[in-house]
Amino acid sequence: MSDKALLHMDDLQPGMRFKSAEHAIDETQIKAFATQFDPQPFHLDAEAAKTTLFGGLAASGWHTAAITMRLLVGGGLPLAGGIIGASGELSWPKPTRPGDVLQVESEVVSVTPSRSKPDRGMAVMRCETRNQKGDVLQLFTVNVVVNRKV
Amino acid sequence: MSDKALLHMDDLQPGMRFKSAEHAIDETQIKAFATQFDPQPFHLDAEAAKTTLFGGLAASGWHTAAITMRLLVGGGLPLAGGIIGASGELSWPKPTRPGDVLQVESEVVSVTPSRSKPDRGMAVMRCETRNQKGDVLQLFTVNVVVNRKV
Numbered sequence: 648m649s650d651k652a653l654l655h656m657d658d659l660q661p662g663m664r665f666k667s668a669e670h671a672i673d674e675t676q677i678k679a680f681a682t683q684f685d686p687q688p689f690h691l692d693a694e695a696a697k698t699t700l701f702g703g704l705a706a707s708g709w710h711t712a713a714i715t716m717r718l719l720v721g722g723g724l725p726l727a728g729g730i731i732g733a734s735g736e737l738s739w740p741k742p743t744r745p746g747d748v749l750q751v752e753s754e755v756v757s758v759t760p761s762r763s764k765p766d767r768g769m770a771v772m773r774c775e776t777r778n779q780k781g782d783v784l785q786l787f788t789v790n791v792v793v794n795r796k797v
Numbered sequence: 798m799s800d801k802a803l804l805h806m807d808d809l810q811p812g813m814r815f816k817s818a819e820h821a822i823d824e825t826q827i828k829a830f831a832t833q834f835d836p837q838p839f840h841l842d843a844e845a846a847k848t849t850l851f852g853g854l855a856a857s858g859w860h861t862a863a864i865t866m867r868l869l870v871g872g873g874l875p876l877a878g879g880i881i882g883a884s885g886e887l888s889w890p891k892p893t894r895p896g897d898v899l900q901v902e903s904e905v906v907s908v909t910p911s912r913s914k915p916d917r918g919m920a921v922m923r924c925e926t927r928n929q930k931g932d933v934l935q936l937f938t939v940n941v942v943v944n945r946k947v
Contacts, residue, residue, distance in 0.1 A: 684863040685870055687879045700881060700942060708882055709866050713834040713859045720835055729837045731850060732858055734888030792850060 653727040656768040656793040659758045667723025667751040670714050672706060674745040680710040705742035711749070711785045712737065715776045718751045724772065728794035733769070735789035740782075747778040756788070766797050803877040806918040806943040809908045817873025817901040820864050822856060824895040830860040855892035861899070861935045862887065865926045868901045874922065878944035883919070885939035890932075897928040906938070916947050 674693070681690035685707035688695040693704040719730055743749070756771040770793045776785040824843070831840030835857035838845040843854040869880055893899070906921040920943045926935040 680863075684867045686867075687870055689879065689881075699879070707866070709859065709863045712862065716857070716859050717834045717836075720837055729839065729849070731839075732889070734886070736884070736886050738884030739882070 653725050654793075655727045656758060656760065656770065656795045659755050659770055659793065661755050661757055663755045665724055665753045667718035667753075668721055670718055670749045672710075672714065672743060672745065672747050672749060674704060677704060677706045677710065677743075677745060680713070681707050685709060701742050704745055706744070708737075708739040708743075708785070711739065711743045711776060712787070714749055715751050715774065715785055715787065718749065718776075719753070719774065723751050724753050724774075726791065726793060728792075731792040732789045733792060735787055738786050739784065740786065741784050743778070743784045747784070749776055749778060749784065751776050758793070760795070766795050768793050768795060803875050804943075805877045806908060806910065806920065806945045809905050809920055809943065811905050811907055813905045815874055815903045817868035817903075818871055820868055820899045822860075822864065822893060822895065822897050822899060824854060827854060827856045827860065827893075827895060830863070831857050835859060851892050854895055856894070858887075858889040858893075858935070861889065861893045861926060862937070864899055865901050865924065865935055865937065868899065868926075869903070869924065873901050874903050874924075876941065876943060878942075881942040882939045883942060885937055888936045889934065890936065891934050893928070893934045897934070899926055899928060899934065901926050908943070910945070916945050918943050918945060 689699040689701040690707050696704045751774055753772050753774045756773050758770045760768040770791050772789050774787045775783055777783055839849040839851040840857050846854045901924055903922050903924045906923050908920045910918040920941050922939050924937045925933055927933055
């Protein structure tokens with residue numbers, strides 16, 4: 648997207664793609680989020696993390712999800728009426744590490760008008776969160792509410 | 798669970814259930830999380846939220862997810878080796894509101910030993926986050942890595 652016009656349901660077509668800004672994550676952010684919401688050794692202590700499945704400090708998957716949302720809301724997914732997810736499928740193929748620079752690329756999968764509510768519909772979006780090496784850290788296929796022009 | 802013994806894969810049986818502690822959410826928490834990760838009017842401003850789909854201030858779904866994880870890590874899902882989710886299906890049937898008291902009830906759906914790694918397996922857990930009225934605010938069906946006794 649070269650401009651940041653906000654899109655309504657009828658502007659969306661399957662295959663349309665959007666790219667977010669970037670967010671650099673560091674050890675301080677990882678530990679702060681984990682302390683509040685996911686206080687497990689592999690998210691809190693680089694030394695203790697070495698002997699775990701992660702093999703080193705990794706961000707909570709929910710931290711990756713929250714940063715992804717911040718990037719989408721910050722222009723990565725310019726929907727009129729905001730970004731309201733109802734449900735979705737979420738996976739974390741690789742851990743998010745200190746020093747990773749996250750960016751989200753989203754693609755419209757499908758668009759379906761509501762049968763009962765003429766002012767809205769649902770869109771399925773496939774949102775990939777990658778780091779600077781191109782590794783996919785999170786994949787979220789989400790059903791979002793989209794507004795129609797009235 | 799009356800005791801807090803940490804469970805390995807071979808301790809888990811489909812149908813086993815676990816209940817977390819409770820977490821009370823308020824407007825201050827909702828706005829703080831939203832400011833950092835999901836700065837949309839319906840998560841930030843009670844007055845502006847009235848004219849949106851939510852009809853009033855609501856927590857970010859990612860905030861509900863993060864609190865759910867905190868409750869699971871804090872004894873709600875006593876797994877040996879910690880709680881490591883790989884993927885899952887997530888939905889938010891109702892908004893989380895200021896004053897809600899969240900609690901998570903989890904049920905083992907299935908348990909599958911790894912074919913290649915004798916020290917672990919996967920379990921499917923169905924985690925329901927409810928408020929004090931029994932409304933389901935979040936449903937997360939997640940594939941978690943579980944350790945085997947070695």
